[in-house]
Amino acid sequence: MNSNGCDWRTVKKYVDKEDFSPAHPAPKPEPESKLNKFKPLIDQWLTDDLNAPRKQRHTAKRVHRRLQEQTEIPGYDCSYRLTAEYVSKKKKELRQKKSAEGNLPLEHFPGEAQADFGCADFYENGKKYEEAKYLVLSFPYSNGGFLQLNYGENLE
Structure with a gap:
């Protein structure tokens, strides 16, 4: 002991110490279930x-x-x-x-369109057209749409 009442080993320990933050307790192991x-x-x-x-x-x-x-x-x-x-x-x-795993936001911009072609039966002036062709344009931004029926697949 010196004149201040401190042991020289204790003083040396704190003089040599660089990190004074308290040590975090180690996590307890999860008990066996x-x-x-x-x-x-x-x-x-x-x-x-x-x-x-x-x-x-x-x-x-x-x-x-x-x-x-x-x-x-x-x-x-x-x-x-x-x-x-x-x-x-x-x-x-x-x-x-x-x-x-993967989800993409569904985003549609103004002026963007989607097109689809298909076949359908329809009546015009009482006459039935079987498997006539159609074109559907949809505009997802405004929820607008356009449908065009055609009698066949040609230049129309």
């Missing part, structure tokens, strides 16, 4: 559901019931709440992944 061995199976079901009709997709209740009744891995004793929280988190993750 009972659901961990079933997560790959649940992930597979939810990934397959992306291509299924909306009404046929797995709900959390259905996942829980299916794991209870027909799982290939014995020993499923997880609560519904644990399963539902995981299913909710996984569905949100899959939605974000799917929306990030």
Whole structure:
């Protein structure tokens, strides 16, 4: 101890120190979940559901019931709440992944047009024309459109 009441080792420690900000606590490791061995199976079901009709997709209740009744891995004793929280988190993750794959904003500028040709039956003055040709021009910016019927594919 010196005359100021400080140990020389303590003084040396602070003199040599460059960063005085407090150390951040290390994150606690996530505890082992009972659901961990079933997560790959649940992930597979939810990934397959992306291509299924909306009404046929797995709900959390259905996942829980299916794991209870027909799982290939014995020993499923997880609560519904644990399963539902995981299913909710996984569905949100899959939605974000799917929306990030690519959406372009639909933007139409003034004067821009789209054209389409096709065949249709129509009546003119009581006479039926079968498979007559038509041209449709649409203007998406103003939602306007133009239709021209033709008797055939020629110079008209």
